[in-house]
Amino acid sequence: MATEVRGVVATGAERPVEVTTVRVPEPGPGEALVRVQACGVCHTDMQYRDGGVSDEFPFLLGHEAAGVVEAVGSDVTDPVVGDFVVLNWRAVCGRCRACRRGRPQYCFDTHNATQPMTLRDGTPLSPALGIGAFAEKTLVAAGQCTKVDPSARPEVAGLLGCGVMAGIGAAVNTGAAGPGDSVAVIGCGGVGDGAVTGAVMAGARRVIAVDTDPRKLEWAREFGATHTVDAGRTDPVAVIREVTDGFGADLVVEAVGSPRTYEQAFYARDLAGTVVLVGVPTPDMRLNLPLLDVFARGGALKSSWYGDCLPTRDFPTLIEMSLQGRLPLEKFVTEQIELGEVESAFGKMRSGDVLRSVVML
Structure with missing residues (x-):
């Protein structure tokens, strides 16, 4: 049964984003359902909103996120329910020519969830960078979930999902x-x-x-x-x-x-x-x-x-450095906001008033 949550959707190029109902299906094979706790507002989200990435509207925005795994597909052994994870947009395949040569950070066949998230009327949504995390819950490929130390603050951990890691x-x-x-x-x-x-x-x-x-x-x-x-x-x-x-x-x-x-x-x-x-x-x-x-x-x-990163290698290490006080990730967070303030955050980003606005859910 699909779950209904609130999410931030871009319906057309350069139109203000909307907070609306999003239907998130139960995870199927190779998928994971994540309860999003925090998601940074990235320039890439604004590019999606403005039509600068593609014209596959409507978009479910948000991708720089951390949260807790709520359910997984029947064949998924990692992550497990309850894991605190940072989401990434390059789930490696393990089979392409880059992966076979021991260079998974260059994987040429990264993947996302198979099932679409939709609007209430059934309209499929295009999740930003295959994630769509300006939502209370999101469906991703299991490989997009990287387990990190749960003592990390979600608004800090999620930043590794894109810009800071890059x-x-x-x-x-x-x-x-x-x-x-x-x-x-x-x-x-x-x-x-x-x-x-x-x-x-x-x-x-x-x-x-x-x-x-x-x-x-x-x-x-x-x-x-x-x-x-x-x-x-x-x-x-x-x-x-x-x-x-x-x-x-x-x-x-x-x-x-x-x-x-x-x-x-x-x-x-x-x-x-x-x-x-x-x-x-x-x-x-x-x-x-x-x-x-x-x-x-x-x-x-x-x-x-993406900073030529390998999430399973880099995310846990950088989180550990942050917890030890050797990596000041918290300095990147200028403000914490709610879902309804994403459009305003885009304006602050354009004017250079913020380093990162982070949506807290």
Whole structure:
């Protein structure tokens, strides 16, 4: 029997979201029903609302979530009922060519729940990133549930479900930041500050935060940035070079997703340095770099998928670090809100007034 819950639904491009009744089916094979406790408001949710991801409306928004497993399909042995889990949008298949080569973080056949959640009239909903967690309960693939220490606060734990993990992973997993490195991060929202945090965790000697918003630069300092650059007032490439003895940074994380800032990242790195793109571009964007410059500078140009994370490996470790006081996840939470305040949270996100609004259920 399906369960009726409240959920936040986007019915059309750039229309205000609605809190409405959502029908959630009992879990079938390979599925899990999760009672959502907290879900962060991410830029990706706003992109779904605005029609920037696809036109498969209506969308059930929300994906950066933590909660408790209430039921599982008959064939599911992990997770089990009662587990406290962080939801992820890359449930690995274990069978594709990446998984078979021991690289499940690059799984090419990730999956979601098979059964659709619907509106009361039976209209199927498209869950954001296969999760749909701006709802009191959601149905996901069992592999999208990662068990973590239940003593973690849900509003903090859920942030690993997307933005913060993407940023930390961009610096640590994709960029391989290490002790003594110089790391520059361009764009200091939730993902960028995650990258700042990851660089600090990795022991970087210099962490240079770049943004045009003074508030975001102050947030970056709180996460451990040793230097900040207001790109609206000065040339960030020149400042990064000055801070790094004229050489450029060992690693530059681009957390904006635009050709202009990517070009800045490219020229702000040291010879044989690394650029990691974790900011999400739009389909119309194009990059124009002299091929000779690409050849002459050497190093690596990488893209980071979800911080190249493996949830079963990374989520429990990062939660443990948070509980030990070695990872300040709580600093990412600007405010706690209710389901009916998601539309307002989008406005605050656009204006840069929040790092993360978190819906509490």
